[in-house]
Amino acid sequence: MYNYRNYWGLALLALMLVLAGCASNEGTGNEINPTGQPSTGQTQGNETPESAGNTDGQTRKVTDEIGHTLDIPENPERIIGIYLEDELTALGVTPLRQSRIGDWSGQGYLQLDMPDIDIQGDVEAFVEAQPDLILTNVYDEKTYGALAKVAPFYAFKDARANWKMTIRALGELLNKSDKAEAVISDYDQKAAEAGAKIKAAIGDETVAILRVHASSIRLYGGPGYAGPVLYGELGLEPAQAVKDYVLDKGLGVASISMEVIPELTADHIFLTMDTGADKPFKELTESPLWKELPAVKNGKVYEVNFETWMKSGPIADGMKIDDVVQALVH
Secondary structure, eight states: OHHHHHHHHHHHHHHHHEEEEHHHHHHHHHHHOOOOOOTTTTTTTTTOOOHTOOOOOOOEEEETTTEEEEESSSSSEEEEEEEEHHHHHHTTOSSSSEEBBBOOOOOOOOOSSSSSSEEEOOOHHHHHOSSEEEESSOOOOHHHHHHHHTOOOOOSSSSGGHHHHHHHHHHEEEEHHHHHHHHHHHHHHHHHHHHHHHHHHTTOOOOEEEEOOSEEEEOOOOSEEEEEEIISOOOEEOOOOHHHTTTGTTOEEEEEEEEGGOOOOOOOEEEETTTTTTHHHHHTTTTTHTTTSHHTTTEEEEEEOOHHHTTTSSSHHHHHHHHHHHOOOO
């Protein structure tokens, strides 16, 4: 049977393409390279709308981190940032939609008051939202192929790797470079002050970050999520097991078995649990191996929010810092 839903979806996409093609002919010639820095001799992306001479319909050419060149509005207003809501919110930008995967969003900590959108294949929902710019934190060829037909689509290779680089690039794209630098400066000051307080409170006592996944137990240390905040910016001392299984191997995270649990001799353990991992979490925390750990015996295990600890961004990382100060500074 012929699928009329698909027919009208394709027709609407075709109409959007025609409109987008008309708008792209009005470009101003400004261009940004893949790092988010303006090309030499072109209009700076952090100029105000007045200084850039912006009028409705003006566009500029940018090149994303994948190498795609696209025309974006001089001052985008209807923005969907796929799992970039943390950075956008910190910049003072209200996203048009917030991301989810199926029934899971993982961004409740942002308390965004707007509809969500399933980022896995719900093209019609993107069309209906009428964005003038779509951003994605991690490049996926299939997603790009579908959504680049809806609106200008700017892709990062992996925006999670370093949110400071990401927010600077977003600042250039959205004419908010000064705000991006202010966010970074405020965060760095907060981290430095918190690190000094923690050092005074616990000295060289060791720390581990443990995540209970539905199918594994994960130990964090290197790039990604919580490790860089605790061991880098706050200057905390990683437990020996973190060094052995993660840092010394150049990893960001390592899956460990129950047999490794006795090696978690950290003075302090930050513990988080995935949604739906209640059973393995209970198995871990009720096991004799767990109960014999020094941190457990001394009441130095701190359960922390999964959404903020397994997410990167200025807001999530700032909340991690708050959690660590609350746990370790008395």
